[in-house]
Amino acid sequence: MQEKLRFLLISGSSSTKELVSACAAAGGWELDAVPTGAQGFKAVLAARPDLVIVDIAAPDMDGLAWLEILREMKEGRDLPAMVVGAKLGPEQMARGFELGADDCVALHHCDPREFAARIRAVLRRRSPRAEQPSAPLKAGPVELDPGSHRCFVNGAEVALRPREFELLETLMRRAGRVLSRPYLLESVWGMASTADTRAVDVTVSRLRKALGKEAGAWVVSVERFGYRFSDPGGFSR
Numbered sequence: 001m002q003e004k005l006r007f008l009l010i011s012g013s014s015s016t017k018e019l020v021s022a023c024a025a026a027g028g029w030e031l032d033a034v035p036t037g038a039q040g041f042k043a044v045l046a047a048r049p050d051l052v053i054v055d056i057a058a059p060d061m062d063g064l065a066w067l068e069i070l071r072e073m074k075e076g077r078d079l080p081a082m083v084v085g086a087k088l089g090p091e092q093m094a095r096g097f098e099l100g101a102d103d104c105v106a107l108h109h110c111d112p113r114e115f116a117a118r119i120r121a122v123l124r125r126r127s128p129r130a131e132q133p134s135a136p137l138k139a140g141p142v143e144l145d146p147g148s149h150r151c152f153v154n155g156a157e158v159a160l161r162p163r164e165f166e167l168l169e170t171l172m173r174r175a176g177r178v179l180s181r182p183y184l185l186e187s188v189w190g191m192a193s194t195a196d197t198r199a200v201d202v203t204v205s206r207l208r209k210a211l212g213k214e215a216g217a218w219v220v221s222v223e224r225f226g227y228r229f230s231d232p233g234g235f236s237r
Contacts, residue, residue, distance in 0.1 A: 010040035011055035056085035097202035171229035
């Protein structure tokens, strides 16, 4: 029998806990809930959850500050994480994505089915990959090995967060083609193309920074449309 996925909720809100508990029960997931950020850090270390959901209005600290600390921890660097709140403004969402949130959800008027679908989208990368590992990719200074989940720039290994790796793989597999933000949102994030595409731009920015100036320039912006992976000095597949 496949082990159930377990996720952690950090929130002092009874309504948020009720919503997440209902989604967990419907999805067949195990849920641990703690009211404060301090307890959340302890739970991450002790329980090693598959997903963490942090309320931006946690009682003892701002949820974004909590996420920022989490991403500095060895145990939290690659841990799938969502930021939620009764209301989340565009600036708060943008900051959440900059800090490495996999999704940011405003729960005000949020349909439980939509929220459950967004949880599944975040957990999607926990699903086993195809039995036959994908062939390694190489273009310019970048080499990507999906089978071992490793990235190299000019022969030196580069650490990428899971979402950054998935985005780069998608771009490299379609090198030379312009991929729209809605397309990337659906294929990498598993979210509806009508959702906020800010996550794409923020992740591209982080990816370029991780790859470095030379390799990062291969991720080319196409004004008013999306992104293409190609030689910045000329068109190349």
